[in-house]
Amino acid sequence: MSLSTAMKTAQSSFSNVGLQSAVASKNIANASDASYARRSAVLATAATGASVVETQRAQNEALLKQNLISISKSSAQDTLLTGLTSMKMMLGGEDYELAPSTYLSKLRDNLQAFADKPNEVSLAETVIADATDVANSLNSTSLAVQKMRAEADADIGTAVTELNRLLSEFKIYNDQVKQGTAAGTDVNDALDQRDKLLTQISQIVGVSTLKRTNNDLALYTSDGTVLFETEPRTVTFTPTPTYTAAVTGNPIYIDGVAVQAGAGGNTSAQGSIAALLQLRDEAAPIFQNQLDEISRGLISMFSESIETPAGSGTFVDTDGLFTWSGIPTVGSPGLGAVIKVNPAVITSQGGNAMLLRDGINDTFNIGNNASFSELLKSYTAAFETPMTFDADAAIDTTATILAFSTGSVGWLEQLRSAATTAGDDKAALLGRTQEALQNVTSVSLDEELALLLDLEQSYKASAKLVAAVDEMITALLQAAG
Structure with missing residues (x-):
């Protein structure tokens, strides 16, 4: 992997983590709103790695x-x-x-x-x-x-x-x-x-x-x-x-x-x-x-x-x-x-x-x-x-x-x-129907907090990649005198 490719991958990861964190934060902020349906950031494979392509809303038409x-x-x-x-x-x-x-x-x-x-x-x-x-x-x-x-x-x-x-x-x-x-x-x-x-x-x-x-x-x-x-x-x-x-x-x-x-x-x-x-x-x-x-x-x-x-x-x-x-x-x-x-x-x-x-x-x-x-x-x-x-x-x-x-x-x-x-x-x-619908659409704080922890680890990994690339570039510049 070239240094430029590595940097683009890290940048893409930072962007994904930012978008995913924003979605998770919005979910947490609206967890108590019964009319709010959980959002999730959907990733797709790109040339520089995965990227967020859309934010999907949890729904079930039949249950609704x-x-x-x-x-x-x-x-x-x-x-x-x-x-x-x-x-x-x-x-x-x-x-x-x-x-x-x-x-x-x-x-x-x-x-x-x-x-x-x-x-x-x-x-x-x-x-x-x-x-x-x-x-x-x-x-x-x-x-x-x-x-x-x-x-x-x-x-x-x-x-x-x-x-x-x-x-x-x-x-x-x-x-x-x-x-x-x-x-x-x-x-x-x-x-x-x-x-x-x-x-x-x-x-x-x-x-x-x-x-x-x-x-x-x-x-x-x-x-x-x-x-x-x-x-x-x-x-x-x-x-x-x-x-x-x-x-x-x-x-x-x-x-x-x-x-x-x-x-x-x-x-x-x-x-x-x-x-x-x-x-x-x-x-x-x-x-x-x-x-x-x-x-x-x-x-x-x-x-x-x-x-x-x-x-x-x-x-x-x-x-x-x-x-x-x-x-x-x-x-x-x-x-x-x-x-x-x-x-x-x-x-x-x-x-x-x-x-x-x-x-x-x-x-x-x-x-x-x-x-x-x-x-x-x-x-x-x-x-x-x-x-x-x-x-x-x-x-x-x-x-x-x-x-x-x-x-x-x-x-x-x-x-x-x-x-x-x-x-x-x-x-x-009605109670059973609402419970079934909420199981699909409502926000679980445990799941969102767990996701934030995963995103934190992803951010740390990307930060380490950037640090490694920085060290390699520094070493190259020093070698080139």
Whole structure:
């Protein structure tokens, strides 16, 4: 090997060590950044030895795509479970102590006690208080359900705004990747940012990718709607600020195509907005329908059939213990929010609790008999009599009022239990997928420090070569005198 060749080899080695050290140092500096993918300097054989030809970024396309799917599914499941847990808390939590079924059981028991002692005013007052608790439970739960729908609607609006922002930012880095790839420059930092945006987008909506020329990416939703293709597609949504049972929320459109809500406890949704739609437009309305049906059943059970006019043989159902206020009618959406106890039996409102025994219109206990209990017994019997309920309430269509109200709790608990199990499964899958991806792309400080030690030895070897060449040149010059 000539002295000039030796010097060129040493210079090449110094250059390689410098570049490799810079890459390793950058890896170490970004070791805690989850969006950073490890870099490695790639060497190739040249006339003067090896030289760094490019800096490669660790990646695995298959694992990245699987990770995006896992993020979308886990995000949707967590969103649904949060909403269902909120619905459970409306009913009092683990023991469901605030559920209408709890208050209905107490009403039935005290009504039976009153039927056994129909002359006890205190028992009459107790029954009226129990009926008030039932109505208040239905009212408060109905209002809480509609509040939850409004909150879900607001969350959808926030998510849509964020999605549009992320897509706009995605275009910036996608353009950098395309231009850099075409020009042959380093685009690794832009790729990191683009992948980071992908994970954030996948939390909001299910996304799949298609790689095209010059590393260009096109994005599609999980159902095939174009999300990004050279330019971001517009995501539109009009919020609805106030919700009642009769209000239907507005859809979300991506490139003019409506986003579909998820379905089931193990939701089919991918991304938070599909799960929010499921809560707003499916789970909450079904629960509201159950509350409305309980209210309808109560109003019907305690209604009084009055001959009008007297002696005509024509009987008309009139309000009994329960009535309602406002626009909704029996069988219409929102009845649970407006059901109330008839003021005629509320002492504090000028009523008489004993009218529950004698009839609201005071037409049953004609002789004002203190032991009259026929009407009260008919009410207690009604608690054991099956009724017909709306099939859209997703519970048995024929059941007693207590069985139906208990079935409402069971429906919610079954849905929440399925969501909890699915949430654990999807979180575990996401954890495994992220771990597998990080094993490929993340920075290991041990490996980087070991590499720096190897580079140090390479630098020392090159330095020794330069020193040897220097000594040889010095000796030659001295010999030449």
